[in-house]
Amino acid sequence: MKRLKIIYGIFVMLLLCVSCQAQNKETENVIIPGIEWKDASKNRINAHGGGVLYENGIYYWYGEHKIPGRSEDDKAGGGVHCYSSADLYNWKDEGVILSVDYDNPDSEIAFGCILERPKVVYNEITSKYMMYFKLYPKGKGYKYGYLGVATADSPSGPFTYSHKFLAADSEEGSGDFTLFKDTDGSVYHFTVRKPDKAFVVGKFNREYTYPDGAYRVMEEIPPHTEAPAIFVQDGRYFILGSGSTGWKPNTARAFTATSLLGPYKELGNPTKGVNPHNGMNEEKTFGGQSSYIIKVEGKENAFIAMFDLWKPEHPFDGLFVWLPIEVEGDTFNIEWRDKWDLSVFEK
Ligand code: GAL
Helix, strand or coil: CCCHHHHHHHHHHEEEEEEEHHHHHHHCCCCCCCCCCEEECCCCCEEEEEEEEEEEEEEEEEEECCCCCCCCCHHEEEEEEEEECCCCCCCCCEEEEECCCCCCCCCCCEEEEEEEEEEEEECCCCEEEEEEEEEEEECCCCEEEEEEEEEEEECCCCCEEEEEEEECCCEEEEEEEEECCCCCCCEEEEEEEECCCCCEEEECCCCCCCEECCCCCCCCCCCCEEEEEEEEECCCCEEEEEEECCCCCCCEEEEEECCCCCCEEEEEEEEECEECCCCCCCEHHHHCCEEEECCCCCCCCCCEEEEEECCCCCCHHCCEEEEEEEEEEEEEEECCCCEEEEEHHHC
């Protein structure tokens, strides 16, 4: 009995601790990785596998909208949810800016399709915001990996579904990806080719609607490198990625090059530390998988690595881990922090 009481006491303390941390996140300008995050209306943030676009002083965070009460196996995908923020701490809900189609079962984004890892770039030539996402047609599982495209006139949408294509010169398309917009406006698509999981890169056409030319296999990046995210600092390019174990965490990997298209050099695992909320260390990327790297505007050498802590049984409850990146010469580190703010970049 006494033992039960002690266990109950510890449980209550843990609950209090978690809710007090969630509270801090709402009231202070801090980032607390690995706990529930709330938006400015005090609702749980629902933007998984996300990417961020910075436009006119505002960051737009796009991510997978998960339908509460469903599992990944039971059609949790509801489209793309957007949040906006001027400071990277306080996020305003911009709503589901691209919804799956609940009415038309023949739609290419019909409810029941898999729509993952949205990323948005702006096209100066067409003045359109271009959204891309992994799109697996309804009822076909993960076999054919299309890249879905949606467009909008404003970064907070609404986005209109445009079309889909099989990238990477493969009849089965591609999987996880990241995009890099170069200074000349060219957009490069780094992705994992299906079915062999080779890591490849291709360039989009001027309108960013389709690839322009063939993809190239990046031999130096091992196959099965998923969840890629890229950033550039002082002319040096860095790629962060994961291994390939579905929703389960694995060890992160990193690469660097002095030219965007490589050749890249392996840097090993850039993460270090333990996530106290789940006990997972750098062997399992704190329980997370990379999704994007945010460049903090107006600061030198300031980047944030975004990770998802997937919860496939109840994906709405998936958590976020955002950590500062420290570039040191030709390598970089991502160390666990219980709580941090942007002043870490002022050294
Ligand atoms: C992950 C991938 C996710 C999702 C998942 C499905 O490796 O990064 O976006 O596709 O597999 O198992």
